[in-house]
Amino acid sequence: MNDSVPVTEQNPDEAAARSALVERFPEAADQLDAYVAVLATKGIEWGLLGPREGDKLWSRHVSNSLALVDVLPLGSDVADVGSGAGLPGIPLAITRPDLRFTLVEPLLRRATFLNETIEELGLEDRVRVDRIRAEDSDDVFDVVVCRAVASLDKLLRWTTPLFLPNGELLALKGQSAEREVSEAANWMKHAKLRAEVLEIRAAADVEGTRAIRVTRA
Numbered sequence: 001m002n003d004s005v006p007v008t009e010q011n012p013d014e015a016a017a018r019s020a021l022v023e024r025f026p027e028a029a030d031q032l033d034a035y036v037a038v039l040a041t042k043g044i045e046w047g048l049l050g051p052r053e054g055d056k057l058w059s060r061h062v063s064n065s066l067a068l069v070d071v072l073p074l075g076s077d078v079a080d081v082g083s084g085a086g087l088p089g090i091p092l093a094i095t096r097p098d099l100r101f102t103l104v105e106p107l108l109r110r111a112t113f114l115n116e117t118i119e120e121l122g123l124e125d126r127v128r129v130d131r132i133r134a135e136d137s138d139d140v141f142d143v144v145v146c147r148a149v150a151s152l153d154k155l156l157r158w159t160t161p162l163f164l165p166n167g168e169l170l171a172l173k174g175q176s177a178e179r180e181v182s183e184a185a186n187w188m189k190h191a192k193l194r195a196e197v198l199e200i201r202a203a204a205d206v207e208g209t210r211a212i213r214v215t216r217a
């Protein structure tokens, strides 16, 4: 790859995904560009994303994260559990200024990256980092979101106290959604929870995905 030419000019999938997302969220374009630039440089240098993810940031990571944009309740307090480099929390915070986010991330290096990125993007008034494991947190949120962290079964054991009694879990899952719901069925019955699988996408011209929504039965 030629480092002097932007990835979106070298990769048509990246260019198409960026253009679809910027068209859908014009007010957020500058902050999304700034976030993707941080991921492409420091995110990869610090090892938060693999070196081969650099040309998939819009088409895989940002568009997948933003698939949740229309299903988050207005004005809610959201926890992004296992936020890593800020996915899905940071793209959602950029495009939904009505929401407050807590990025729950136990690893020091990742929490440092998140704090620096939030400051660089000017999101400090609505986004904070909690350097803790989800199962050790005493906070309660309207919504818990997560992506690529653990199986639904394990996620529920960690996060149920964070969103009950009145909130919900929205776990980005893709193809494995139905299987994970079946595998967690016993535990959900025991904990009086119900799950539904949502087909979602960030914009008409980007790839869709699936999320599992879990609420009290």
Ligand SMILES: C[S@@+](CC[C@H](N)C(=O)[O-])C[C@H]1O[C@@H](n2cnc3c(N)ncnc32)[C@H](O)[C@@H]1O
Binding pocket: 081, 082, 083, 084, 085, 086, 087, 088, 104, 105, 106, 107, 110, 132, 133, 134, 135, 146, 147, 148, 149, 158
């Ligand atoms: C594969 S990464 C995914 C990061 C990001 N969500 C994404 O989609 O790119 C999983 C993240 O979950 C975090 N994690 C692992 N166990 C956790 C726990 N018990 N509570 C909160 N975060 C956890 C890890 O430190 C890591 O940053």
